[in-house]
Amino acid sequence: MTEPVLFDRVALIGIGLIGSSLARALKAAGLVREIAIFDASAEARTAATELGLGRVESSLAAAVAGADLVVLATPIGTYAELGPELASGLKPGATLTDVGSVKQAVIRDLGPHVPEGVHFIPGHPIAGTEHSGPRAGFAELFRGRWLILTPVPGTDPEAVTRLKFLWERVGSMVEIMEPGxxxxxxxxxxxxxxxxxxxxxxxxxxxxxxxxxxxxxxxxxxxxxxxxxxxxxxxxxxxxxxxxxxxxxxxxxxxxxxxxxxxxxxxxxxxxxxxxxxxxxxxxxxxxxxxxxx
Amino acid sequence: MTEPVLFDRVALIGIGLIGSSLARALKAAGLVREIAIFDASAEARTAATELGLGRVESSLAAAVAGADLVVLATPIGTYAELGPELASGLKPGATLTDVGSVKQAVIRDLGPHVPEGVHFIPGHPIAGTEHSGPRAGFAELFRGRWLILTPVPGTDPEAVTRLKFLWERVGSMVEIMEPGxxxxxxxxxxxxxxxxxxxxxxxxxxxxxxxxxxxxxxxxxxxxxxxxxxxxxxxxxxxxxxxxxxxxxxxxxxxxxxxxxxxxxxxxxxxxxxxxxxxxxxxxxxxxxxxxxx
Missing domain, CATH: 1.10.3660.10 (6-phosphogluconate dehydrogenase C-terminal like domain)
Incomplete structure (x- = not known):
């Protein structure tokens, strides 16, 4: 708990294997002050509450409100639909990232909705298991595994560095790569x-x-x-x-x-x-x- | 060492991953009185000697002579060539088996050479690792794994039972199956x-x-x-x-x-x-x- 707080409030959208593992890892490392959670599935929200992963909200807007870092961890097919609502809730200076396994399509679907002043830095942890859902997560999932960030041209280097630090603190090795x-x-x-x-x-x-x-x-x-x-x-x-x-x-x-x-x-x-x-x-x-x- | 001896003398032809694992398992279980070994590779023979896997012979004939059980554990492409020499050394009442991953071709290549009075019972342990050679073997390789026997019609059921027992004693579960x-x-x-x-x-x-x-x-x-x-x-x-x-x-x-x-x-x-x-x-x-x- 001696680590400096990198982000005051983090919102995790989607609390499956990756989302719940990140919640556990962030808590374990004391890297953030508060974790807000939203998942479209009521069952997943209940599990997240029972597991004590963070403050579980019943709407996307409530989870995103006031967040310094928003991590989108839903199937990438949902991004195009979530984009407009998500974007409208982002505060200036916030960072928006994701954990999707494809990066060009994510930039295509989310990019146009990201407001001026928000740092949009797509990401992809090369980590996972064959199990899914919030209960399948564990804090050590990212340890010793690669995490690829694919920032779009013109992204604030300081914001990239801060997100890189966050992933490194949960055990990842970070690589910057061109999305294509x-x-x-x-x-x-x-x-x-x-x-x-x-x-x-x-x-x-x-x-x-x-x-x-x-x-x-x-x-x-x-x-x-x-x-x-x-x-x-x-x-x-x-x-x-x-x-x-x-x-x-x-x-x-x-x-x-x-x-x-x-x-x-x-x-x-x-x-x-x-x-x-x-x-x-x-x-x-x-x-x-x-x-x-x- | 309290197990009854099932075969007095066993000859292992080929001392790679499977052959050397079987040698170790048979020794550990005290199932045979003597193990004779032959491998076409001088390097493999040296390794088998150093590992103390059995009496290492420099010819196929010397290893097979007097054996009650001969286990062929070489790549199946060698069977057609080894067949005639192997067969001529088999004593009446002996059992000839193998560990090849294909069974019809084995019966095609070895079957015609097997002398009257020798029990020919092809076998296949569903066990292995990605490593090869005598040093890669270990006594526990067959534990909890399947072993398939594909006896040809007319095989002495008692001989099949004895071979089945041998594999079960080294940890395998044995299944009898039609070769095709x-x-x-x-x-x-x-x-x-x-x-x-x-x-x-x-x-x-x-x-x-x-x-x-x-x-x-x-x-x-x-x-x-x-x-x-x-x-x-x-x-x-x-x-x-x-x-x-x-x-x-x-x-x-x-x-x-x-x-x-x-x-x-x-x-x-x-x-x-x-x-x-x-x-x-x-x-x-x-x-x-x-x-x-x-």
């Missing part, structure tokens, strides 16, 4: 892996019932790892794919080409081609272990 | 997930160098889980794809259809279709958690 580049990098590291995991699990659900139960029984042989990813929040992921369409379709095209090449190698018994590919990919794992992200 | 069905189930639970993981990691290696380092940096967002699978032994996996071609191509065809449907939904902004799929796949994860295979 963010969306491309995340398309390969996150969006495509999720799409593929969802697909393979869905393919399995369409097998005959007897085989399905065996798929579950013998899932430890590889399939299991995909089911964890494919258990992620459906609303959040629908919105990600709809809002990062170009980058996802582009990387998916490359993936399909590569998969078709391997398929052909299997069909024609080209063992050398398979061996070369499988040797190359092994190196990437070593890179991740060396980068301490394993 | 085994290959289909494993194509979806194991072979397709590995093929896809190899592909996505390979797609990433072909991005520009600057993006590649970012892929590693931000890999915690999904990609990381695939790199672990894509770090598996290249020789073993080349052989699996070449030897389970039909089943892999069939399930890969279904997967590609499903992926194309999701790709189309993304392109045309069909959010409902995405949401439905992502909700369905979530249920599968629950099934795996309920089956205690998570």
């Amino acid at each position: 580049h963010h969306d491309q990098v995340l398309a390969i590291t996150s969006h495509l892996p999720h799409l593929i995991a969802y697909t393979i699990v869905d393919t399995a659900t369409q097998l005959e019932t007897s085989t399905q139960s065996e798929v579950i029984k013998f899932s430890a042989s590889g399939f299991r790892d995909f089911t964890r990813i494919a258990a992620s929040d459906p609303t959040m992921w629908r919105d990600i794919f709809l809002n990062n369409r170009e980058a996802v379709l582009e990387i998916l095209g490359r993936f399909t080409e590569d998969l078709t090449a391997l398929q052909r190698a299997i069909r024609w018994g080209e063992g050398d081609k398979l061996f070369e590919t499988f040797t190359r990919t092994r190196e990437v794992r070593r890179g991740i272990i060396d980068a301490k992200q394993a | 069905h085994h290959d289909q189930v494993l194509a979806i639970t194991s072979h397709l997930p590995h093929l896809i993981a190899y592909t996505i990691v390979d797609t990433a290696t072909q991005l520009e160098t600057s993006t590649q380092s970012e892929v590693i940096k931000f890999s915690a967002s999904g990609f990381r889980d695939f790199t672990r699978i894509a770090a598996s032994d290249p020789t073993m996996w080349r052989d699996i794809f070449l030897n389970n071609r039909e089943a892999v191509l069939e399930i890969l065809g279904r997967f590609t259809e499903d992926l194309t449907a999701l790709q189309r939904a993304i392109r045309w902004g069909e959010g409902d279709k995405l949401f439905e799929t992502f909700t369905r796949t979530r249920e599968v994860r629950r099934g795996i958690i309920d089956a205690k295979q998570a």
Whole structure:
């Protein structure tokens, strides 16, 4: 509790896994004086109250009123609708950020509504689990994980630094990135892996019932790892794919080409081609272990 | 050391992750009186000697001579070549098993060479890690994991029971299955997930160098889980794809259809279709958690 207070009043809009983890982390670090919370779901609001995450309000306007920092942590498909109401409640000098997994669409949907004098700094914590909702959150979620900020040109550097400090204090390593580049990098590291995991699990659900139960029984042989990813929040992921369409379709095209090449190698018994590919990919794992992200 | 000895002399051919884990587990459980080891790699033989895994022989014939149980634990691509030499050394009443991930091809390659009076019982432990080699093994690898036996018609039930007992004593749960069905189930639970993981990691290696380092940096967002699978032994996996071609191509065809449907939904902004799929796949994860295979 010896940390300096970075923001007097913080409003968290959306209190799912990320929102509730941030509330817990901010409280634990004593970084803010007050946390106001709003979530469109009455069930989530009740949970937030029971968990003592902050002052739970029953309207967006009441939560945002007087806030020095507003963190939008709802599925990105809601941003276009929330934008106008949110913007009208922001006080001059306040900072508006978010935690959405796509950044160009967020700037498109929120940017036009942000009033003069408010610092709009989109953000994205590369952290999460396959669980969702306020009860799934925990204060350590951001520890040792990356947080990407994608400020738009002309943003006050001091405001960026203050937000960067906040995320660092809850354990994140912060990187500044251009929004379009963010969306491309995340398309390969996150969006495509999720799409593929969802697909393979869905393919399995369409097998005959007897085989399905065996798929579950013998899932430890590889399939299991995909089911964890494919258990992620459906609303959040629908919105990600709809809002990062170009980058996802582009990387998916490359993936399909590569998969078709391997398929052909299997069909024609080209063992050398398979061996070369499988040797190359092994190196990437070593890179991740060396980068301490394993 | 109070367990009854099930086999007097066991020969382990191939002392990689699986072979060395089995050697350790058999020793720890006191299930066999002697373990003889052969591996074509001098480096692996040296490691096996240093690790004290058993009596290391410099020829296949010397390891197999007098064995009551022979466990073939080399990449399945070697079976066709090893078959004749192996078979000639088997004594009447001995059991020959293996740990390969494909079963029809194993029966095709080894079956014809097995002499009258030898019990040929193909097997497959659903256990492993992304590490390979004798030093990667550990005695607990099979604990709580499935082991599938695919005996050919006419196999002595007593011999099957004895081998089943052996695997159960090292912690496995044993299932008897028809070889062709085994290959289909494993194509979806194991072979397709590995093929896809190899592909996505390979797609990433072909991005520009600057993006590649970012892929590693931000890999915690999904990609990381695939790199672990894509770090598996290249020789073993080349052989699996070449030897389970039909089943892999069939399930890969279904997967590609499903992926194309999701790709189309993304392109045309069909959010409902995405949401439905992502909700369905979530249920599968629950099934795996309920089956205690998570």
